[in-house]
Amino acid sequence: MKRIIYFLLFFCIILQNVKGLDASIAISTFKTYNNNYIEVYAQIAASTIKYKTTDSINYKALIEVIYVIKQKDSIVAFDKFVLDATAGKFASDLLDTKRFPLKNGKYQLEATFKDLNKIGNDHIYRKNFEVNIDDNLFQLSDIQLLNSFKKDSVESINNKLGYFLENNPTAYYNRNMTKLGLFVEMYNSDKAIADDYILSLGIDRLEGNGNITNIVSISKKRGPRPIDAFLHLFDIKNISSGNYMAYVEARNRDKKLIQRKEIVFQRNNPFMFIQDTASLDDAAGTFLANLGKDSLRYCLKAIQSRTRGDENGILNQVIGSDDVKVQRNFLYRYWLNQNPTNPIEAYNKYMEVANAVNILYKSGFGYGFESDRGYVFMKYGKPDDVVTVEDDPSAPPYEIWVYYNFPITKQSNVKFLFYNPSLAGNDFRILHSNARGETNNPRWQITLYKNAPNEVDGDNYNDATSMKDNFNRKASRYLEDF
Numbered sequence: 001m002k003r004i005i006y007f008l009l010f011f012c013i014i015l016q017n018v019k020g021l022d023a024s025i026a027i028s029t030f031k032t033y034n035n036n037y038i039e040v041y042a043q044i045a046a047s048t049i050k051y052k053t054t055d056s057i058n059y060k061a062l063i064e065v066i067y068v069i070k071q072k073d074s075i076v077a078f079d080k081f082v083l084d085a086t087a088g089k090f091a092s093d094l095l096d097t098k099r100f101p102l103k104n105g106k107y108q109l110e111a112t113f114k115d116l117n118k119i120g121n122d123h124i125y126r127k128n129f130e131v132n133i134d135d136n137l138f139q140l141s142d143i144q145l146l147n148s149f150k151k152d153s154v155e156s157i158n159n160k161l162g163y164f165l166e167n168n169p170t171a172y173y174n175r176n177m178t179k180l181g182l183f184v185e186m187y188n189s190d191k192a193i194a195d196d197y198i199l200s201l202g203i204d205r206l207e208g209n210g211n212i213t214n215i216v217s218i219s220k221k222r223g224p225r226p227i228d229a230f231l232h233l234f235d236i237k238n239i240s241s242g243n244y245m246a247y248v249e250a251r252n253r254d255k256k257l258i259q260r261k262e263i264v265f266q267r268n269n270p271f272m273f274i275q276d277t278a279s280l281d282d283a284a285g286t287f288l289a290n291l292g293k294d295s296l297r298y299c300l301k302a303i304q305s306r307t308r309g310d311e312n313g314i315l316n317q318v319i320g321s322d323d324v325k326v327q328r329n330f331l332y333r334y335w336l337n338q339n340p341t342n343p344i345e346a347y348n349k350y351m352e353v354a355n356a357v358n359i360l361y362k363s364g365f366g367y368g369f370e371s372d373r374g375y376v377f378m379k380y381g382k383p384d385d386v387v388t389v390e391d392d393p394s395a396p397p398y399e400i401w402v403y404y405n406f407p408i409t410k411q412s413n414v415k416f417l418f419y420n421p422s423l424a425g426n427d428f429r430i431l432h433s434n435a436r437g438e439t440n441n442p443r444w445q446i447t448l449y450k451n452a453p454n455e456v457d458g459d460n461y462n463d464a465t466s467m468k469d470n471f472n473r474k475a476s477r478y479l480e481d482f
Contacts, residue, residue, distance in 0.1 A: 016052040021123040022048040023113045026169035030185055031133050041169040048090040050117035061085045062116040069100060070108045097157050106130045115348040136373035138192035139397045143248055143263045145171055148180030161231055171265040184248045190224040197222055201232050206243040215239060241314055243268045286315045287344040288332050296327045302354040303334060305379040315433055363426035372430040373418055387478050396420050400478045409436040415479055419448055448475055
């Protein structure tokens, strides 16, 4: 029983091992009394790592990492190592920090991540950066973004000022993260200023219209030192979703700016969005002002195929909130973002298509644009060709949609296969597609032709991925040759 529980808890991670590695990199520049150096922070998402069992409860991951730092055509630094991680019930993201001493100049980092438990899924990352620290001028290091920090006396590369620093190379703070830490070092204030100065740290919101709004800031007086450092943890529990900029700046006694450093991060806090908008009424007096509860829900569901990531999570929360003011505000902000000068035109054009798709693909299981075909239509547009087959003797009715040009994924000749296994009206479901990020089913033929199990191509039905060809069996020819 214990083995079964551990397996189920970990199963969701194993299922996602078909993905390529998702690795994030961040670089910060620092100095010691003798030289300059960079720190390279890496984070690899646990959901994209292949874990192999080591015993009844533990799983092991092996990630090979190669760092190559180039200056023009010359390699100036190199490191190759393996991240070795063991997980029990749950796996967490892998984190790593490496230091490289470098002289002032312009460089390129090439980072390669390879999952040794999988084949052919290298993740290669390239980033240009510059080291530029003058020993005679006041300088700020780059800002190091943190998830948290805690007191720790054990000496390590991530230990500074007596604290263990948990880096955040992704610059992304999800709904469960309530703290954001900043670490910065200051250099040569004893030479360049020779007096007390003011160090300020803060967070600005980057508005969609180009404006910047300060959310929170603190200021501290610092004395002259050759090398100094500062660490602070901001509470971001009540900061809503959006793009933000953390900053550190130094000013002299006359409040004249000496130097400023910035770093952009993203916050996902859908619950805070609902709290924020409940007291506002951005859409009052607009083209959405007269939409009732049912119409708002209809319009919000119509744009679900067009929202991504955090925005989609917020949209689901907004639909579930049942608050018409929140729903109207979200819808207005969405269309204002699509067309800042004429949001009503963008709204009307889109909803005209959504209404037509709703009628065309309505199946009795939600709106027509919520069906698989409707969703694909609203997400990618009208297909260039549609092949409808209702007379394939071993298969239920099916359709093949063809997109000759597919700019979203930079593919060509993209196809979607929909089928109607229930034979009920418009109940067509997506079975297979070669579009990146969509349902890709290697055994689509076996599923489509399940009524002919004795005609699989091969001796083993469970391992088969294709059917024997015959005159009436057309789906494979349409998908491969059309």
